[in-house]
Amino acid sequence: MSHRPPVDPTTLTQPLQFAYWVPNVSGGLVVSKIEQRTDWSYDYNKRLARLAEDNGFDYALSQVRYIASYGAAYQHESTAFSLALLLATERLKVIAAIHPGLWHPGVLAKWIATADQISEGRAAINVVSGWFKDEFTKLGEPWLEHGERYRRSEEFIRYVRELWTSDHAELSGDFYRLHDFDLKPKPVITPDRPHPEIFMGGNSTDARGMGGRVADWYFANGNTPEGISEQIRDVSDVATVHGRAVKFGVNGFLIGRDTEREAHDVLREIVDKADREAVEGFGSAVKQAGQSTGDGKGMWQDSEFADLVQYNDGFRTGLIGTPEQIATRMLDYKRRGVSLFLLGFLHYLEDVEYFGREVLPIVRELEAAELERVG
Incomplete structure (x- = not known):
């Protein structure tokens, strides 16, 4: 029997949430010459x-991509694009990777506070510690070693949260400092969040520790x-020590078809x-980044060629088959503590509509049956 982490009971009673990768860079979500009916333009x-x-x-x-890399020849900047999507929608929360x-x-805290005010509390950030060295060095910025990148990211998050929640913000760190700073206006406070949500990702020991402490x-x-159970357990253990709770999302590339064979x-x-x-x-670039960790344990370290065709290992989640x-697969992850699926698709418009029409109703039926069974 596999070891499962202790799951917050509220995770099981709350409905699964869903996010999608915004195709704001060219090339689609798979590094393949297959037809991908998607478009990186704003109108699309x-x-x-x-x-x-x-x-x-x-x-x-x-x-967030700043220069051409691995199939992404063109890129729209993430924060500006996110605000544009917030203005085009009414309920969708938009996460800008930074x-x-x-x-x-x-500056980022001020930018997001403004976007959050404009969108009435729907802005969020995903703090990316970085794996692509050229994005830094070609802009003339230093490239830190893996552990240092995560230490900087952790301070970055503490700084941003302090600005969003304190009238006399103070912070003294190795990378950043704050001196009695009062950011106004603050972001919107809503019933389900005291400030814009802060996401982060990773797989390494450094990432898991940072996630538990500040994300x-x-x-x-x-x-x-x-x-996924292993990662949830590790992050949750750190969070518990610090008197915190962290929610979990997992990346998945969804291929839903009427038969398993078609998918x-x-x-x-x-x-x-x-x-x-x-x-x-x-694969060479990301595995080098992971191998630079102190224990050689990082993202993509056990990824095979086929996994890397979807550049966040989306095939490995197994969301491929009938609705x-x-x-059913999604409910298995939920039982292990997953609250959110971050989904990519081959043909975005058709596949998003297929998900809403064919997959989501079954997810909700299974959730209702599970609640009735355990309640």
């Missing part, structure tokens, strides 16, 4: 965001239910048509 993304919030999505995550080291935390949400790369045929075609040079270049199979 505005249409997609409205469709997503009408098909059960709670969040959207705008990616890099410490390329943002001053005080509101911990994003995990795609992984098996057992692999797996699509997956096979994606991998067969992979852009081998781009995938191998990406019933996908919904």
Whole structure:
């Protein structure tokens, strides 16, 4: 029997939430020459965001890339794009991915506070410690070693949260300092959050410790239910020591079709048509980043070629099959402590609509049956 982490009972009683990767960079969500009916333009993304919030999505995550890399030739900046999507929607929460080291935390805190006021409390951030060295060095910024990048990110989060919640913000760290600073206006306070939610991701020991100490949400790369259980247990142990609670999301690439064979045929075609040079270049870059950890334990360290075709290991989560199979798989993750799925798709408009029409109703039926069974 697999060891499962202790799960906060509220996780089981609350409905699963769903986010999608915003295609604000070119190339789609798989590094493959297969047709991907998606578009990185704002007009397309505005249409997609409205469709997503009408098909059960709670969040959207705008990616951050600054230069061409591994199939992403063009990129829209994440914070500006996120605000544009917030203005185009009514309920969707939009998470902007940001890099410490390329943002001053005080400027970022001010920017997000404004976006949060404009959107009536729907802005959030995903703090990305960084794996792509060229994004820093080609901008003339220093590239820190793995552990130092996470130490800087942790201070960045503490700084931003202090500004958002204190009238006389103070912080004295190794990377950042605050001296009696009062940011006004503050972000909106809503019943479900005291400030814009702070997401972060990773897999390394450094990432797990940081997540437990300072994050509101911990994003995990795609992984098996057992692999996710291990991460949830580690992060939760740290959070408990610090008197905190962290919520968990997992990345998954969803291929829903009316038969299991159709879904797996699509997956096979994606991998067969992979852009081998781009995938191998990406794999080399990210594995080097992970190997630089103190214990050699980082994201992508056990990823195979096929996993890397979806650059956040989305295939490994196993959301591939019929609506019933996908919904059942999602409930397995929920029982282990997952509250949110961050989803990518091959053909965004069609697949988001398919998810809302075919998959989500089954998820809700299974959740209701589970509540009735345990309640």
